[in-house]
Amino acid sequence: MSSHRDWATLEALKNSPKGRLQYNREWSLEEDIMESSCMLSPYAAWVVDKILPNKNLNNSFECDGLSSDSNSLSCHPESPVSLSDAATDVPGPKAEKEEELDVAPPTISKSFKMIAVEGTIRLYEDERKTIVKKELQARLDNFDQFSKSLAEKSAEQFKRFEEMLELKQRQEKHQLQELLEKSSKEALGQQEKLKEEHRYRAKLLTLKLREAEQQRQQELERARQEDGREKMRRLCALQQEALQLIQKIEVDQRLQETLHIDLSWFSQRGNQICGNLSNVVRSSSEGRFPSQDDVSFGERSVQEMRTLVSNMEKIVAETQERLKAEEQAAQQKQRAAEQLQQQQEQARASAPTQENKTQAKKKGFQRTAEKSLIEQYMELLTNCEKCRESFNNLNSCTDAKTKKTKADLQKAVTTPVSQISRKSGRDVEVVFKKLNTLLKGEQLNLRFCTVTLSQHPEALDFVSYKLAERFVKQAEEEVASHHDAAYPLAAVVSAVWEWHPRVGDLFLAHLYKKCPYAVPYYPIHDKGTSLNDYQRILGYQVQDSVVEQQDNFLKRMSGMIRLYAALIQTRWPYETKLQHHPHGLNYGWRWLAQVLNMEPIGDTTATLLYDFLEVCGNALMKQYQGQFWKLILLIREDLLPRLHKVAEPGQMGSLARLQNFIEKAVQQKHIPLPNGYLPSSFWNS
Structure with a gap:
């Protein structure tokens, strides 16, 4: 039959009732073939195309038995295997089943043709699976080889890409370095040019500044020399005036024997003032030119000499008037009658006795100090009171700015004095430098403010008064409790007194005022003075009519007398102004x-x-x-x-x-x- 007709046959079989039966490979022999649903295998078309035409060509084959069918199948040229080979390839269980089919009872009827077809189909399926597996394995091997080769190519290409990228980066880096080197060379060249230009300009400016500075220094030196010569002339004139005044004091002192008065204190004080002034002039001459403090010291010294001369002349005039009155009285007595001559002789005889009594009284113990000490004591207190009155405007001003100035000046005095201690000599020196800077009128920088005496016209008097008062208060409080605190405090007081004598006089006045026993002076109770006021004059503290205890009083007096005793023997160890101790x-x-x-x-x-x-x-x-x-x-x-x-x-x-x-x-x-x-x-x- 032709191929077309075979497919027609297959289509007819498919449409037949048996063709619609379901085919199951794993069917069982025990089951009823007729009852089980069976369908044609998908390989049936291949059997029809390949096997059935060959059977028609070979008429010698018979389909009566299983052996003839097997031989017909083996004669197929395209069949991969023969029936006998299939029989040998079939596993043991299948062979056993075929044997069972041979001995099956006659009740089971099955077409040997279908069995042969089915067996052929199974053999084909197994062979096809084997071929597919081989092809699949070959494809997998090819795919693995292709993947490996592809991965190797990719790796090589990636390496080439990385090498190319690295080469490009290296080239860019070299180009950038060359550009930077070129830029840096250009910048260095410009910088060198700028430096050279700057050096040239700096040299010109330095020369100009040096010339200007030299001119300024020359002008300052000329001004300083002119000012120094003027101060030196002024100081020499003051010294000459002081020498003239001391000569006048010496001349007037010769009258003390004639006038029977003691003028030695004026001579001693005058000589002391002249000696201090001479030392200042000598030290100023050695240091080329005097300072303004030296001139101020000379003016104060001459003013004090004038006061001494005035007081001495006043005392001499009063004494001369008294002696003149006595002489006139004596002349009147000489003109008396002779009957009074005997009385006058008796009076002359009794005069030595009275004089002896007076001398004996003088040899006894005094209640008060000598007259010269009392006068000095009163003069110091008077000057201290005048100094206090000189800054009344600053002390009583209600203006906020003036109040702040007063408070700053007060702190500038109290803070350094309270820092005096025995820790080290350098700390004491720092305290003195602060006080000296303030008293000289220079700017003093403190932690809380900046202070200078130019802030107020009365600042110098205020600072001098408060500093002297603070020295005495420090002795009254600190030295009274810690006796060894007297020595560093005495050193600072001595230094300030040496460089600023007015502060020393004010310190002595405050000391005498609070401790009159430092004169020594034992005040007498006057009838017009109340008991509380008299206690205050003696140095006691009186509050609300209550006088302090004797122990506390003696403790305060002890602190002040210890400071005085330490002061008279302590000299400032650093830079000094005078050759001798001021006190x-x-x-x-x-x-x-x-x-x-x-x-x-x-x-x-x-x-x-x-x-x-x-x-x-x-x-x-x-x-x-x-x-x-x-x-x-x-x-x-x-x-x-x-x-x-x-x-x-x-x-x-x-x-x-x-x-x-x-x-x-x-x-x-x-x-x-x-x-x-x-x-x-x-x-x-």
Whole structure:
């Protein structure tokens, strides 16, 4: 049959009732073939196309048995395997099934043709699976090889790409470096040009500035020399005037024998002023030109000399008038009648007796100090009061700006003084430099403000007064509690006194005002003075008519007398202005002698004398030697018995302390250095 007809047959079979049966490969022999649903295999078309035509061509084949069908299938030229091969390839179970088919009972009827077709189909399927697997494996191998080759090519291409990218980056980097080097070379060239131009301009400017500075320095030097020469002429004129005044004092002093008055204090004070002024002039000459402070010091010295001359002339005039009146009275007496001659002779005879009584009275113990000391004391208090009145406008002003100026000046004084301590000498020097800067009128920079005396016309008087007052208050409070604090404070006071004498005089006035025993002066109670006022004059603190306790009073007096005793023996160790101490040991010797000539006052005299000797006894011993020991013996033999007589039972402690100190000093023939004395190494620390 032709191929067309075979497909027609296949289509007819498909449309037949049997063709619509479902085909199941895993059908069972036990099942009823007729009852089971069966459909044609999808390979049936291939059987029809390939096998059935060959069967028609080979008429010798018979379809009566399984063997003839198998032989017909084996004769197919395109068949991959024969029936016998298929039989051998079929697994064991299938073979067993075929054997079972051979011995199957006759009840099971099956077409051997269908079995052959089915077997052929199964063989074909297995062969096809094997071929497909081989092809698939070959394709997988090819795909793996292709993937590997592709990956290798990709890796090589990626390497080439990276090499190309790296090459491009290297080339760009080189180009950028060349560009930067070129730019830097150009910039360096420009910079060198600018530097050269700058150096040239700087050189020109330096030359111009140097010339301008030289001109300015020359002008300043000329102005300074002119000002210095003017100050030197002024200072020399002041010194000449002072010498003329001292000569006048010396001439007037010669009248003291004729007038029977004591003018030695004026001569001593005048010589002291002239000596200080001469030292200033000498030091100014060595330093080429004097300063404004030197000129101010000379003016104050000459003014004080004028005051001395005026006071002395006043005293001489009063004495001359008194002597003239006495002479006139004597002449009138000489004209008296002869009957009064005998009375006059008796009067002349009794005159020596009265004079002896007066001298004997003078040799006794005084209640007050000498007249010269009292006059100096009153003069210092008067000048201090005048200084206080000179800054009334600053003190009583209600303007906010002026109040702030006053507060700043007050802080500029109190803050440095409160910083004085025994830590190191450099700290004490810093305190003095601050105070000296302020008093010289220069600008002082403090932590809280900037202060200068040019802020107010009365600033100098205010600062001088407050500084002196603060020194005394520091002694009254700090030294009274810590005795060794007297020495650094005394050094600063000595330095300020040396460079600014007015502050030293104000300090002495404040000290005498709060502690009159430093004169020494024991005020007398006047009838017109109330008891509270008299207690204040004696140095007691009175608040609401309540007088402070005696222990507290003695403690304050002790602090102030210790500062005074430390001051007269302490000299500023750094830069000095005068050759001698402005208030040295000679004043301490005078104080000690005056105390011994005065009537003692119980525990007050004992306490102050003990404090004074403990602080400066060693210095007085070295200075006066044998004369000092005479005073010590006088204290033991004369003053101590008198103190025992006037001392009350509660005051014996101070007296016993003084007596032990004197006895120990006499036995050892030595007074040691006081506790807290500042050695020379302290000022280098």
